Amino acid sequence: HLFSLLLTLLKTADLNCVYSPSDTSSYSGRDLLKYCINCALKREEDVHVLGFEVPEQELRSELDSNNKHLFHFHNAYSDPLGWRKQSSFTVEQFSAENITRLVRETKHAKASVLVIDSLSWIERHHNPVAICQQLHKLKKGGAIRTICCLLHMDLHQQGIVESICHLANTVITVTAVNNALYAEAKTTHRKKSGKVMQEEEFFTVMENLSLSIEKRPSQSGHAQVHSDAKVDPASNLTFNLRLSEVEREAKEKVALPFVFSQEKKSALLKKGQGSGRIIYEPDANDDFDEEDPDDDLDI
Template sequence: AMFQVRSAVFLSVTDTADCGGRNLLKSLTQAALQREELVHVFGFEVSEFEFTAGLKNEDKWRLVFHDAYSDPLNWDESSSFTPLQFTTQDVLARIGQAPNEDSKSVTLVLDSLSWVLLHNPVTLVCQTLQQLFSGLKVKRVVALLHTDLHEQGVVGSVCHLAGTVVMVAPAPKRPSAETDVEPLALATIVQRKESGKVIKKEEYFTVLEDFNLKVLGEPAQLSRRPEGKEEETAQVGILRALRGWPQGQRLTNMFLLFFLSPPPRKSSLLQPQANQGHIFYEPDAADDVDDEDPDDDLDI
């Protein structure tokens, strides 16, 4: 699923202060460059040097960086782009002025969309985005969004517009022996198909030093092996203890039958059934409790 998101028309990478998504954004940018796509990056939060650091040199010539970071509000009149210029006409004009521009459609990368939303109404931003990826010039829009900087309604509007949303969150610490690479984050991928069907999936991933993306599998897949080992160790201990009982063989067979059952069957066996009977007994002051025969005065 993580590799399929690259074909989305509008892909939103959402992050928080606890887990940044810029490395994933750079990985998606490099993937577009390796597909020989022209990539235009509108950088509002980091410099061109910082954004392009680590990307493969042989692909950088297809990347055009529009500097909206060094002078974000154009106070020095030196900025090539500002958040207030985030309109369809201005963005397309900047793309058309690129020296390596040709008839090919481009991939538009926004780092980040949060800076644009802090200076423009969300309705205007969403309208501009829709016009951009619905036109013939822009093939794909990839935007980074810091969800903890905006109200829930703003985030919801942008995510509703996006065909694919990748929400990154911190990955829980796990023993390094489970995988050869420690996961960077947990990605929750929500894809909206043209038919209206919504698909949701979770995957652990990491971004390597060369900004290639490595998917480490789903949470259930990574947690199944250690949990199975712990459960297996507990089962072996119980089986050894049952062998010393007089009815050890029968109890062992019942024990194995239970643990070899599928999880739904186990759950049903552990839950009390509605048609089962229960005996409730609460002694009163008149009861004569006999420790040797505590049931001698039960009236059943």
């Protein structure tokens, strides 16, 4: 499954990409965002969070306790616009240069994971074109290994959402299912070759930030059991696509029109007494000049 594969890659692989969980008012993507943060901490990677929407304590809760020292929260929640000078990061400071400086000030020199919670806050105060340009610079700069942005899709025009999603290598759109026991994840992943993979799966994030991938849930909220038996696509057709043994033997005995027997090949290739040849004798009207055989051409 594509969603399962991508989340496994977030646990183990070295992705150099922009990864965007997108949600709506019916279901929040922050639990999935926290799951991604926790996976990065378990890999012992530095995680830098630009926090605009929730305080640090809310994001820190339930994270891996062994590696919480790798979690760096740049507080934009207390004073996002910088009016009271109480935030370590403001929305006006959103640029590739400022974010790169924040990342490189940490003790670890290796590339880090950048989490933006959320990009919708920044979009309200910056031109969408400028946001895409800065994200592209961060993606190519080298200090950031993975960028993970939360985006509230129903707060923006469709064109803005599509522009930001086009920049991302992976977009996971989450929506509620039934009574929110499960959520539907629509995953779009673009490979380096340009091939685009899409898939829909169902998941739930547990209280300990573990992830449960489910089959398609029923109306009652319980996961349906899908049979692994293969469906025969030719079972309900009005005509027969298969041959019986008798029909197969009869088919194999039919001589194809373009296949020659050995006797016919020998007869055609044998050079007999009546083999023909072409003899050309020029007449006086041919006007053939041996010194200039192309004299009659207009060159």
